[in-house]
Amino acid sequence: MDKQIWTDKILSKADPHFKPRWEVYNEVVQNHLCKEKVWIDCGCGNNETVEMFGQLAGQAVGIDLTNNVEFKHNFVKGDIRKLPVHSGFADLITLRFVVEHFKNSLEYLDEFKRVLKKDGKIVIITTNILSPFIFIPRAIFPHSIKNKILTSIFKVKDEDVFPTYHRLNSPGKFFELQNEFIVKEIRFISDINNTRKWMFLILLCWHKLTSIKTLNRFRTNMLVILEKK
Numbered sequence: 001m002d003k004q005i006w007t008d009k010i011l012s013k014a015d016p017h018f019k020p021r022w023e024v025y026n027e028v029v030q031n032h033l034c035k036e037k038v039w040i041d042c043g044c045g046n047n048e049t050v051e052m053f054g055q056l057a058g059q060a061v062g063i064d065l066t067n068n069v070e071f072k073h074n075f076v077k078g079d080i081r082k083l084p085v086h087s088g089f090a091d092l093i094t095l096r097f098v099v100e101h102f103k104n105s106l107e108y109l110d111e112f113k114r115v116l117k118k119d120g121k122i123v124i125i126t127t128n129i130l131s132p133f134i135f136i137p138r139a140i141f142p143h144s145i146k147n148k149i150l151t152s153i154f155k156v157k158d159e160d161v162f163p164t165y166h167r168l169n170s171p172g173k174f175f176e177l178q179n180e181f182i183v184k185e186i187r188f189i190s191d192i193n194n195t196r197k198w199m200f201l202i203l204l205c206w207h208k209l210t211s212i213k214t215l216n217r218f219r220t221n222m223l224v225i226l227e228k229k
């Protein structure tokens with residue numbers, strides 16, 4: 001049987017309500033958009049999120065350091081620590097797998113605070129350092145070895161594994177921002193990668209175990225919604 005069909009079958013039996021992290025994130029982003037809203041996708045990568053949902057916003061732009069962008073429409077090359085827009089410009093800032101790469105989170109958060117309108121939102125999806133699948137490799141291996149393991153297990157290119165610092169990657173770190181931002185929501189999401197069958201089975205067992213309320217915070221990914229005070 002084809003591996004994808006096999007994993008889909010098991011997953012639909014184990015948890016018929018399971019949604020992949022991309023789907024959860026996309027739904028939340030769409031729910032925050034309307035024609036009155038100005039949206040910046042920070043660290044947009046190939047700019048696919050703006051390409052998919054940009055038409056739902058009044059204005060939408062993706063910003064990234066890299067020029068290697070597939071969807072150039074509504075894209076600006078730049079550093080998100082110095083956004084090329086005036087203060088109070090945006091209603092929504094999104095960051096999909098970007099904050100784990102922040103070395104100094106305050107440099108970024110001060111800039112997002114400047115650029116957001118009052119009550120403006122930040123939607124973040126990132127890794128959760130409380131998950132053993134994140135903290136164990138981080139604690140044991142230096143970045144170069146971790147890179148090799150990740151590229152081999154998940155069959156991704158080496159340049160797709162950016163240096164990570166996880167400075168903002170726990171629920172507690174987000175609650176520390178409460179002077180500046182209201183934490184509207186933190187949702188823990190499982191990443192059930194099916195690149196390899198054995199990895200899929202381990203991650204599925206972890207997903208089931210972390211369905212228990214007290215263990216839920218140990219899931220691999222977090223979706224966080226912040227509101228500027």
Ligand SMILES: C[S@@+](CC[C@H](N)C(=O)[O-])C[C@H]1O[C@@H](n2cnc3c(N)ncnc32)[C@H](O)[C@@H]1O
Pocket residue numbers: 042043044045046063064065066078079080081095096097098101162
């Ligand atoms: C793991 S990738 C995620 C890309 C995209 N958000 C996605 O989900 O496909 C992290 C991205 O953050 C970008 N990035 C990191 N630091 C940045 C900065 N200071 N300014 C702009 N982009 C940055 C990188 O260039 C990279 O494209």
